[in-house]
Amino acid sequence: MDETISIVLFSGTDDKLAAAAVLAAGGAALGRPVKIFLQYWGLNAFRVDSIMSDHGLAPEAGMAGKAAVDAAAKAGQAHWADTLRMAKELGEVDIQACSASMDILKLKATDLDPMVDGVEGVAAFFINAGEGQIVFI
Amino acid sequence: MEIKLKVDASGLSCPLPILKASQGMKTVEQGELIEVIATDPGSVKDFAAWATSTGHALVESSAADGKFRFVLRHK
Numbered sequence: 476m477d478e479t480i481s482i483v484l485f486s487g488t489d490d491k492l493a494a495a496a497v498l499a500a501g502g503a504a505l506g507r508p509v510k511i512f513l514q515y516w517g518l519n520a521f522r523v524d525s526i527m528s529d530h531g532l533a534p535e536a537g538m539a540g541k542a543a544v545d546a547a548a549k550a551g552q553a554h555w556a557d558t559l560r561m562a563k564e565l566g567e568v569d570i571q572a573c574s575a576s577m578d579i580l581k582l583k584a585t586d587l588d589p590m591v592d593g594v595e596g597v598a599a600f601f602i603n604a605g606e607g608q609i610v611f612i
Numbered sequence: 613m614e615i616k617l618k619v620d621a622s623g624l625s626c627p628l629p630i631l632k633a634s635q636g637m638k639t640v641e642q643g644e645l646i647e648v649i650a651t652d653p654g655s656v657k658d659f660a661a662w663a664t665s666t667g668h669a670l671v672e673s674s675a676a677d678g679k680f681r682f683v684l685r686h687k
Contacts, residue, residue, distance in 0.1 A: 497626065497627050500627040500628075500631050501626075501627045501630065503631075503634075504627060504630040504631050504633075504634040504662060505661075505662060505665040505666060506665065506666055547625070550623075551623060551624075552625055553624075553628060558627070558628070558631075561628075561631050561635075562631065564635075565631060565634050565635055565638075566634070
């Protein structure tokens with residue numbers, strides 16, 4: 476069995492980014508290779524100048540959802556970017572930016588947070604995913 | 613046997629308890645014990661799964677006063 480878990484991170488709201496970070500960190504803690512492929516708004520959230528900014532929540536969160544998430548952050552819940560950094564220190568977590576999304580958003584590699592390991596196309600993504608599972612967030 | 617390292621993951625939510633445990637496990641030698649204290653209710657099943665998957669032995673899993681205590685032996 477290929478234990479690699481590949482996460483296609485398309486969404487750019489803080490709740491979905493946090494959900495992806497939890498999956499990546501859990502996989503890393505279990506010793507599984509984790510690949511994260513950043514597309515569109517998921518990629519946009521990794522801009523080095525705004526990665527820690529408020530990226531909002533998915534529409535279904537509503538007022539009550541926002542209050543719950545804000546309370547968790549205030550209580551000391553780790554920011555998704557810090558969870559990902561920890562996961563990278565701990566295990567094999569490779570974060571790649573989708574080259575087409577880089578082009579659409581007019582981003583250069585230097586615009587991205589250093590935790591992003593590189594830029595690749597979709598063929599490289601599939602080759603690296605191997606026979607492992609692919610999750611889309 | 614003595615506990616080589618104590619990891620306090622109290623107040624931390626998933627997946628931080630297993631991340632902290634994984635970090636701690638890297639600092640001890642084969643056969644040595646680490647203790648993890650957590651308050652996340654999901655950690656009971658998580659530590660059992662983590663031990664099964666990584667091969668480290670879950671020597672103890674107990675709960676008292678709203679806290680969970682796990683003792684793990686490095687494989």
